[in-house]
Amino acid sequence: MNKCSCGKCLGGVLSPRTAFRFSKTADSCHDLITDSLDSSWPAKQDQPCHDPDLPFIDYLPVVLRLEVAKPFIIGYANCFATITWAIKQSQLPKPRIIKQCSSIVAGLNRDASKHYFNNGGMAEFALDAVIATCLQEHEYYGDATFLADSDNKSAIEKLPKCNNDDDFDLIQYSMFQDADCWPCGPYYSNTGYDDDDGYNAGGVGDDGGDGWVHYDTSSWVPPAEKKKGEEEGEGKELSLNGLSLEGR
Numbered sequence: 001m002n003k004c005s006c007g008k009c010l011g012g013v014l015s016p017r018t019a020f021r022f023s024k025t026a027d028s029c030h031d032l033i034t035d036s037l038d039s040s041w042p043a044k045q046d047q048p049c050h051d052p053d054l055p056f057i058d059y060l061p062v063v064l065r066l067e068v069a070k071p072f073i074i075g076y077a078n079c080f081a082t083i084t085w086a087i088k089q090s091q092l093p094k095p096r097i098i099k100q101c102s103s104i105v106a107g108l109n110r111d112a113s114k115h116y117f118n119n120g121g122m123a124e125f126a127l128d129a130v131i132a133t134c135l136q137e138h139e140y141y142g143d144a145t146f147l148a149d150s151d152n153k154s155a156i157e158k159l160p161k162c163n164n165d166d167d168f169d170l171i172q173y174s175m176f177q178d179a180d181c182w183p184c185g186p187y188y189s190n191t192g193y194d195d196d197d198g199y200n201a202g203g204v205g206d207d208g209g210d211g212w213v214h215y216d217t218s219s220w221v222p223p224a225e226k227k228k229g230e231e232e233g234e235g236k237e238l239s240l241n242g243l244s245l246e247g248r
């Protein structure tokens, strides 16, 4: 079961090389979001914004971004910074660690983190975005931009190799198997409010043209909000649906 060959994997699964990639990617995600906050937000900075055009916002379920307050996005960005922080502390950045630590990491706005988690935000969404970005920038799975950065390349080459290197399926499984949700972003929305439900989720269950099937999970309720015991036997496919089955 345990195929770590370096003895240094975080949680037995996140190898030094992949941890470096993960940490750097989470850090860039954080910077991209915070750097674009001011330009993306409406003139009145404190007003909630409808589905703002921000990096990685698609990894938040549609229902969470219909009306977004700025502290919510700062709290979301804090999750990315906390992922980097956790890896520096030699911790596998599991959702519960990120949730707990995003309010204590120095330099992060603690109120924004609380706002995020009190309003439906989950660490899983940020982890989902980081995993997806690692894959997009990967030399085998994506466009190879990560190693095109010579600093990244030389840093990775100095780290020990492990059989767990780039096993993102294993990482996903380890992070989400006992988490409150199994995220499946990006969550796309159409701009129209043109169907009988008042909201057109659009393209639900369809192949988005990129080979992946996207499900709208905007009506999904985290199992944590259900009574313990009801969770047994309810796979994520069941609880995901609500809207999505109607679209087929």
Ligand SMILES: [Zn+2]
Pocket: 003, 004, 005, 006, 007, 008, 009, 015, 016, 162, 163, 164
């Ligand atoms: Zn290892």
